[in-house]
Amino acid sequence: MILNNENYYSPEANQEYMSVSQYKAFMNCEAAAMASISGRYERPTTRALLVGSFVDRYFEGTLDEFLKENPTLYTRKHELRAEFKRANQIIEAVKTDPKFMDAMSGEKQRIFTFDLFGVKWKAKLDSYNPGKAITDLKVVARMDKLPMWRYDIQGAVYQKGVEIVTGEKLPFYLAVVTKERVMDRDIWQIPQSTLDMALRQVEENIGRYADIKAGLLEPVHCGRCDYCKSIKQAAVRNYNELLEA
Numbered sequence: 668m669i670l671n672n673e674n675y676y677s678p679e680a681n682q683e684y685m686s687v688s689q690y691k692a693f694m695n696c697e698a699a700a701m702a703s704i705s706g707r708y709e710r711p712t713t714r715a716l717l718v719g720s721f722v723d724r725y726f727e728g729t730l731d732e733f734l735k736e737n738p739t740l741y742t743r744k745h746e747l748r749a750e751f752k753r754a755n756q757i758i759e760a761v762k763t764d765p766k767f768m769d770a771m772s773g774e775k776q777r778i779f780t781f782d783l784f785g786v787k788w789k790a791k792l793d794s795y796n797p798g799k800a801i802t803d804l805k806v807v808a809r810m811d812k813l814p815m816w817r818y819d820i821q822g823a824v825y826q827k828g829v830e831i832v833t834g835e836k837l838p839f840y841l842a843v844v845t846k847e848r849v850m851d852r853d854i855w856q857i858p859q860s861t862l863d864m865a866l867r868q869v870e871e872n873i874g875r876y877a878d879i880k881a882g883l884l885e886p887v888h889c890g891r892c893d894y895c896k897s898i899k900q901a902a903v904r905n906y907n908e909l910l911e912a
């Protein structure tokens with residue numbers, strides 16, 4: 668299928684294409700990833716996630732539609748909830764920051780599809796600036812937690828995907844703003860050596876995930892995530908397991 672803004676996140680698109688978030692879901696728990704792809708399990712949308720979307724949609728120029736689509740952004744008195752007032756302040760702050768606006772000055776939410784390591788991928792870029800850079804916008808709790816989210820994988824796949832489609836290898840940046848009381852902001856370049864390492868890791872793992880997706884291998888249950896807990900049955904276990912963990 669040809670992807671556009673209407674069908675990009677559809678179950679059909681998720682079935683046909685691998686994405687970085689799908690890949691990361693497989694890394695966390697193969698069973699949960701499969702349950703989500705097949706529509707048996709939906710990860711709850713938290714307000715924390717919506718704050719990120721709120722800022723994304725501002726930069727995309729579609730904040731008005733977003734506000735209409737999500738009545739939960741408002742209180743009963745029809746005022747924006749505190750988190751989203753905060754999101755507005757974040758937008759105001761970065762709008763006046765020249766480095767930040769320069770980093771986000773490319774084409775917004777451009778969709779790419781490409782074959783990588785024998786798998787069909789889809790990617791939606793926050794800011795695609797041909798000849799210059801790929802930038803992804805992140806609204807995070809704290810700056811020092813960035814490596815935990817493995818944005819190096821996203822950078823590696825986006826960079827490779829753009830190179831496959833256009834022939835141009837672009838540097839990858841994260842434009843990051845924090846939700847702290849006094850917000851922090853910086854543009855982080857992920858070094859090429861880090862991207863190369865992340866891409867090799869994707870190459871090693873993607874075959875297994877693609878086979879699971881195609882029904883050729885059984886997914887492993889991690890036993891700890893919300894999905895695994897939601898389908899489990901109680902077992903009688905040795906208390907000392909807890910001391911070893």
Ligand SMILES: [Zn+2]
Nearest residue numbers: 696889892895
């Ligand atoms: Zn699990």
